[in-house]
Amino acid sequence: MRIAYTADQIRAAEHQLMARLPEGTLMQRAASGLAAACATMLGKVYGSRVTLLVGSGDNGGDALYAGALLARRGARVEAVLAGSRTHEAGLEAFLLAGGREAGAEAIERADLIVDGLVGIGVSGALREPYWGLARAANAAAAPTVAVDVPSGVDASSGRVEGAAVEAALTVTMGARKTGLLVDPGAALAGEVELVDIGLGPYLPDPDVVGLTGADVAALLPRPAAESDKYRRGVVGVVAGSDQYTGAAVLAVGGALLAGAGMVRYAGPGEPVAQVRSRWPEAVITELERPSLDGVGRVQAWVVGPGLGTGDWAREMLAQVLASDVPVLIDADGLTLVARERDLLGRDAPVLVTPHAGELSRLTGAGRDEIEADRLKHARGAAADLGVTVLLKGSTTVVAEPDRPVRVNGTGTAWLATGGTGDVLSGVAGALLAQGLGCYDAGSCAAYLHGLAGRIASSGAPLHAAGVAAAVPAAIRELTGRSASR
Ligand SMILES: NC(=O)C1=CN([C@@H]2O[C@H](COP(=O)(O)OP(=O)(O)OC[C@H]3O[C@@H](n4cnc5c(N)ncnc54)[C@H](O)[C@@H]3O)[C@@H](O)[C@H]2O)[C@@H](O)CC1
Ligand SMILES: Nc1ncnc2c1ncn2[C@@H]1O[C@H](COP(=O)(O)OP(=O)(O)O)[C@@H](O)[C@H]1O
Numbered sequence: 001m002r003i004a005y006t007a008d009q010i011r012a013a014e015h016q017l018m019a020r021l022p023e024g025t026l027m028q029r030a031a032s033g034l035a036a037a038c039a040t041m042l043g044k045v046y047g048s049r050v051t052l053l054v055g056s057g058d059n060g061g062d063a064l065y066a067g068a069l070l071a072r073r074g075a076r077v078e079a080v081l082a083g084s085r086t087h088e089a090g091l092e093a094f095l096l097a098g099g100r101e102a103g104a105e106a107i108e109r110a111d112l113i114v115d116g117l118v119g120i121g122v123s124g125a126l127r128e129p130y131w132g133l134a135r136a137a138n139a140a141a142a143p144t145v146a147v148d149v150p151s152g153v154d155a156s157s158g159r160v161e162g163a164a165v166e167a168a169l170t171v172t173m174g175a176r177k178t179g180l181l182v183d184p185g186a187a188l189a190g191e192v193e194l195v196d197i198g199l200g201p202y203l204p205d206p207d208v209v210g211l212t213g214a215d216v217a218a219l220l221p222r223p224a225a226e227s228d229k230y231r232r233g234v235v236g237v238v239a240g241s242d243q244y245t246g247a248a249v250l251a252v253g254g255a256l257l258a259g260a261g262m263v264r265y266a267g268p269g270e271p272v273a274q275v276r277s278r279w280p281e282a283v284i285t286e287l288e289r290p291s292l293d294g295v296g297r298v299q300a301w302v303v304g305p306g307l308g309t310g311d312w313a314r315e316m317l318a319q320v321l322a323s324d325v326p327v328l329i330d331a332d333g334l335t336l337v338a339r340e341r342d343l344l345g346r347d348a349p350v351l352v353t354p355h356a357g358e359l360s361r362l363t364g365a366g367r368d369e370i371e372a373d374r375l376k377h378a379r380g381a382a383a384d385l386g387v388t389v390l391l392k393g394s395t396t397v398v399a400e401p402d403r404p405v406r407v408n409g410t411g412t413a414w415l416a417t418g419g420t421g422d423v424l425s426g427v428a429g430a431l432l433a434q435g436l437g438c439y440d441a442g443s444c445a446a447y448l449h450g451l452a453g454r455i456a457s458s459g460a461p462l463h464a465a466g467v468a469a470a471v472p473a474a475i476r477e478l479t480g481r482s483a484s485r
């Protein structure tokens, strides 16, 4: 499990630890970890050119002490002092070790840039001259190592107001920061290396959690020797319409390939014909009118993709929600719920899977605002609606009241293509039907879907059906062949 914390949580832990240690100990630990990471990146330290961007706070102090260590190993280290003041002891140590002060032009001659402008103490958009230095570092040929967080990224949310440093590596102190796991911050952090400064015992429950492949493998249901198709989990899919047939095919495919024991599909003539020809495995009910009578028992429903938003769709959604099993609502289902919130009043669990535009419809917040602070809006919606919210996008986040938000970064931007969300709804539905709760089903589905996207893409365009087809390979990659007994 990768865990991360807000700036406030880190500060509180630091205070407790600092009270037990001689002054400056933590910064020395941070600086030696940082210097070691820079040395690895440089390969050869002696004779290399390192430029430090030094802000007015302790983030700059970390950079200066690390710069001193590199200077002692023979690097030519220059420091651009950007703040109205500079960490005094750090600067003294730096100069004593042979480091030199320089102007912004030192950025261009560097082999490596160290971004110590601002860390967890950032507030708002970078001000000048930090802003200009961040841009110059981004434009330079040399890679940048960010100290603690890339300057300009809000450590607690991943939010970026204005410009931020684009790091090749972020060396983060004590514990990961939430903003390193959530876009846009995550995308700017590059690789993230954690330096242990002894904070562990003082850290509270994490703010956010990222599942690893091993975590997902441990959570994924596997068929046992005595399994049968009913006990493995039956998913019901109510998706597609005469106008949008593909959504039905893709959602059913996601469910089948994510390990459902059986998939029941119910819909009108056109999508039925498509699903029947594409997935002979599905058990299909062709509907003359919007009714679940005679469709049979399921352990979870997926409702909404391509369903439309007219009376038929509304009636199907209402009937699905009147059942006593978990329901995943996506796409058009979310538009209907946004119009009629009372539909969500049910006892059994609900997982909603909006993208930012759909969440905007549900909550009234602007789409850009949601994308800038995904955590806040997913958390807020989960609390307001009393459901589990899986917010899709470049970082997918899964929020449920009173639990750390789960974040997923396994995807690829190639997934931003029509229909991939329909596949995700099927995958998550299959996991719900197999007995996972909304929180686990949502976060495991996001992980598998992202991994399947990477497998399907392999650096080139993918299509949604290809993502569904790659789901078994994603599961195999996580669990190994032993899973298939
Ligand atoms: N306190 C400690 O013992 C430790 C601190 N650590 C380092 O200290 C950092 C936190 O230090 P600070 O609390 O001094 O805070 P920072 O160094 O992150 O930033 C504070 C300074 O940045 C300026 N600033 C804030 N927002 C700005 C903006 N938008 N544009 C321009 N300037 C801005 C403020 O005026 C302030 O002077 C951590 O990120 C980490 O790098 C680590 O060394 C671990 C140990
Ligand atoms: N930039 C991106 N990086 C990674 N994944 C992305 C990105 N953009 C979209 N995705 C993923 O692609 C899928 C798109 O789903 P959705 O927006 O519902 O599309 P559709 O309705 O066409 O199926 C989601 O799983 C989402 O998380």
Ligand SMILES: [K+]
Residues within 6 Å of the ligand: 059, 115, 116, 117, 118, 119, 146, 147, 148, 149, 150, 151
């Ligand atoms: K920084």
